[in-house]
Amino acid sequence: xTSSSEAFGFWTLAPIAVxxxxxxxxxxxxxxxxxxxxxxxxxxxxxxxxQNADFLGVVQIxxxxxxxxxxxxxxxxxVGVDSSDSVVETIKGQRWASLLLVVGxxxxxxxxxxxxxxxxxxxxxxxxxxxATNADPGNITGVAELIFGQYVWIFExxxxxxxxxxxxxxxxxxxxxxxPRITQAEWAAKRVRDNRDVAGLPAPGVYAxxxxxxxPALLPDGTPSSKSxxxxxxxxxxxxxxxxxxxxxxxxxxEIEEGGAK
Amino acid sequence: xxYVYLSVILFSIGTATVLTRRNAIIVFMGVELxxxxxxxxxxxxxxxxxxxxGQVMALFVMVVAAAEVVVGLAIIMATSxxxxxxxxxxxxxxxx
Numbered sequence: 084x085t086s087s088s089e090a091f092g093f094w095t096l097a098p099i100a101v102x103x104x105x106x107x108x109x110x111x112x113x114x115x116x117x118x119x120x121x122x123x124x125x126x127x128x129x130x131x132x133x134q135n136a137d138f139l140g141v142v143q144i145x146x147x148x149x150x151x152x153x154x155x156x157x158x159x160x161x162v163g164v165d166s167s168d169s170v171v172e173t174i175k176g177q178r179w180a181s182l183l184l185v186v187g188x189x190x191x192x193x194x195x196x197x198x199x200x201x202x203x204x205x206x207x208x209x210x211x212x213x214x215a216t217n218a219d220p221g222n223i224t225g226v227a228e229l230i231f232g233q234y235v236w237i238f239e240x241x242x243x244x245x246x247x248x249x250x251x252x253x254x255x256x257x258x259x260x261x262x263p264r265i266t267q268a269e270w271a272a273k274r275v276r277d278n279r280d281v282a283g284l285p286a287p288g289v290y291a292x293x294x295x296x297x298x299p300a301l302l303p304d305g306t307p308s309s310k311s312x313x314x315x316x317x318x319x320x321x322x323x324x325x326x327x328x329x330x331x332x333x334x335x336x337x338e339i340e341e342g343g344a345k
Numbered sequence: 346x347x348y349v350y351l352s353v354i355l356f357s358i359g360t361a362t363v364l365t366r367r368n369a370i371i372v373f374m375g376v377e378l379x380x381x382x383x384x385x386x387x388x389x390x391x392x393x394x395x396x397x398x399g400q401v402m403a404l405f406v407m408v409v410a411a412a413e414v415v416v417g418l419a420i421i422m423a424t425s426x427x428x429x430x431x432x433x434x435x436x437x438x439x440x441x
Contacts (some may be wrong), residue, residue, distance in 0.1 A: 097351050104358040104378060113368055120374050123355065127381055130348065134392045135401050143384075148419075151377065151414050158418045162425045181364035191359040196349055229401045231437055241408050248412035255419035259424070283415055284436025 089133055100126040117155050124148045135213045137222045163315070285311040290328040291335055297323045305329075348389040355382035369421045369433050373414075380410045 099122070106119030124147040131140035138312075214224050230238050265273075274281050285308055288300040297316055299307035307325050316322050355378060362375030384403040391399025 091435050093347060097347070100351065100422060101358070103352055104355050107371070107374055108358055108362050108365070111368055116374060120378060123378065125379060127385055130385060131388050134348070134388055136388050136391070136403075139388060139400050139403055142404065142407065146411060147377075149383070151411060154418060155370065155374060158422060162370065162421060178365055180418060181361060184364065185361040188360060189353060192353040192356070193350070194346070194420075196353065199362045203346060206393045209393045209395035213392050216395070216397065226400055226404070227395045229397055230404070233398075234401055234405075235406060241405065244409065252415045252419040255416070255423045285352050322391050 085181070092133055096126045096129060113159050115157070117152060117159060120155075121148050121152045121273070124152065135210075135217050135222065137217070138226050163318075280310070287311050288325055290325070291332050293323075293328050295323075297321055298325050298328065301325060301329065346389075347438075351384050352382045352386040352389070355385070367432050370418075371423065373417055373437070374435060376417075377410065377414070378408060 097293065103119040103122040104125070107116045110116040110119060125144060128140045128143035128148070131137075131143055151170070151219075164337070216222070220228070285300050286294045287310065288298040288307075296313065298312075299309065299322065300311040302308050312322050351414060357381060359375045359378035362378065363372050366372050366375065384406055387399045387403040387406070389399075391403075
């Protein structure tokens with residue numbers, strides 16, 4: 084910490100970053116976890132800029148929060164919701180064992196860092212040198228000199244890596260259509276042939292005070308029809324029960340009958 | 346120096362996520378968190394030494410992470426398409 088303003092920024096943002104990272108660990112829904120990681124990455128970008136790494140801070144926000152995390156959210160939407168979000172452990176005692184390992188790792192790293200002797204003068208000289216480099220050739224110029232000078236070979240190899248990754252993603256995401264596409268007319272013909280749901284699947288329930296897609300329709304015997312709600316809503320556990328609505332409806336019907344009798 | 350401690354905490358949380366969560370996408374986000382935590386320590390050490398090499402290293406880590414994300418998410422999509430699930434426990438096709 085060189086200045087009190089930096090210390091203030093650090094102690095304000097660091098707890099937020101830790102809480103957001105814990106959100107990744109404990110959030111039940113994957114989207115919430117992704118938003119927590121986005122917050123951590125934005126805060127890390129601010130830390131980079133605070134630590135005189137201007138270029139890297141901007142790249143962090145562009146590349147990580149802008150590209151990588153949006154890609155994550157995109158794939159979350161594609162893959163959809165399933166039971167893997169549940170936190171029931173499948174291997175007995177796995178959670179405690181991993182907690183033990185993580186605490187051990189953190190303790191090991193903490194004590195290793197704590198045991199190192201940091202010479203304040205050397206560190207201050209280093210920080211001063213960084214500030215001077217940022218002032219005279221500039222941060223971007225300095226990084227560019229290293230990338231295109233000392234590390235130019237790594238930079239070239241990186242391009243090969245990126246092209247390989249792009250090709251790999253294309254190969255993995257490609258899907259050959261093995262069976263011909265079933266048209267709407269063929270679906271209709273199949274329904275009639277099998278004599279099942281000939282008129283199509285039933286529409287969701289329409290009640291006196293509710294007609295959203297999350298309420299099932301009632302069968303003639305009064306039980307809710309599972310075919311009338313989308314299976315996505317069932318997987319998300321967002322299907323409402325029709326019982327209370329049915330009670331309200333009966334109440335209204337009785338009132339109307341009583342009114343007619345009077 | 347406090348930045349390095351923060352980096353350790355974030356790295357440990359990332360490790361815990363990888364070890365305990367079952368959704369493959371969340372596990373992958375834990376890996377990303379670990380990479381970010383190491384980047385933070387690289388930048389901090391770069392500043393303490395007054396040399397820009399650490400920042401260049403962090404930049405290359407970002408590039409490799411971006412390539413890794415592209416391939417990893419493509420694999421997750423391919424498995425979830427084949428197995429209709431993104432759970433790491435369901436991927437046991439090679440098990441006897």
